Amino acid sequence: MTEPSTRYQLIVATSPEELARQAAEQIAAGIDLALAERDRAQIALSGGETPRAAYARLAEEHLPWERVDVLLGDERWVPADDPSSNARMLRETLLAHPPASHARFHPVPTDRPSPQASAEAYASELAVLCPGALPRFDVMLLGLGDDGHTASLFPGTAAPGVLDRPVTTGEGKGLPRITLTAPVLSAARRVIFLVSGAGKRQALARLLDPVEPAERTPARLVRPAGVVVILADAAAAADLPGT
Numbered sequence: 020m021t022e023p024s025t026r027y028q029l030i031v032a033t034s035p036e037e038l039a040r041q042a043a044e045q046i047a048a049g050i051d052l053a054l055a056e057r058d059r060a061q062i063a064l065s066g067g068e069t070p071r072a073a074y075a076r077l078a079e080e081h082l083p084w085e086r087v088d089v090l091l092g093d094e095r096w097v098p099a100d101d102p103s104s105n106a107r108m109l110r111e112t113l114l115a116h117p118p119a120s121h122a123r124f125h126p127v128p129t130d131r132p133s134p135q136a137s138a139e140a141y142a143s144e145l146a147v148l149c150p151g152a153l154p155r156f157d158v159m160l161l162g163l164g165d166d167g168h169t170a171s172l173f174p175g176t177a178a179p180g181v182l183d184r185p186v187t188t189g190e191g192k193g194l195p196r197i198t199l200t201a202p203v204l205s206a207a208r209r210v211i212f213l214v215s216g217a218g219k220r221q222a223l224a225r226l227l228d229p230v231e232p233a234e235r236t237p238a239r240l241v242r243p244a245g246v247v248v249i250l251a252d253a254a255a256a257a258d259l260p261g262t
């Protein structure tokens with residue numbers, strides 16, 4: 020039986036400021052929905068460069084941030100103060116000032132003796148924060164690499180094929196990594212891809228192509244029950260029909 024096809028909602032922003040605003044609004048809406056039903060919300064955010072402006076914009080949202088658990092969808096296995104650390108990027112943007120700095124941040128523990136030990140420690144923390152067979156995040160913000168990866172599920176590596184645990188190790192762009200696995204990305208209540216730049220044009224077109232194999236574009240492994248929101252700028256969306 021073929022998988023039911025994932026439904027995508029594409030929103031094309033006409034400026035970097037609008038892209039950041041749209042992303043902040045989508046994340047804030049997911050948090051609001053969660054907090055209307057439960058005491059706390061858990062969000063998983065992407066690393067890389069694209070989301071910086073969105074996180075700076077999100078930091079201004081007046082939400083009950085003390086009720087929000089902020090985590091990362093993936094992390095480079097580097098010290099917390101390393102320039103390539105996603106945790107460092109979050110501390111410089113979203114978590115730099117109130118009100119968002121009142122959120123409870125759970126960085127991937129990259130201070131363990133090995134990536135595997137860090138992955139196990141992160142999985143243990145997840146089991147407490149999101150109890151149940153599979154951690155279910157309220158919001159999952161994902162980036163898209165020009166090679167079709169998302170989080171640290173890189174094509175040609177083992178990580179995209181790890182389906183029996185919530186966290187695994189991987190490698191990408193020359194760095195060892197810790198990443199949530201495809202089942203966790205897909206279990207999220209609200210999945211948002213944030214994609215910017217002409218360099219992502221082919222990867223975005225492949226992500227939206229129903230016959231694109233996930234082996235070549237691991238971002239296609241993200242198959243939530245609900246609609247996947249794709250926030251893109253005009254440069255990334257240029258090849259898409261109707262844009």
Ligand SMILES: O=C(O)[C@H](O)[C@@H](O)[C@H](O)[C@H](O)COP(=O)(O)O
Nearest residue numbers: 066067068069162163164169170
């Ligand atoms: O740790 C990471 O590198 C990210 O989580 C990764 O999945 C990122 O979202 C994409 O590589 C896009 O990165 P840019 O936004 O820098 O293009």
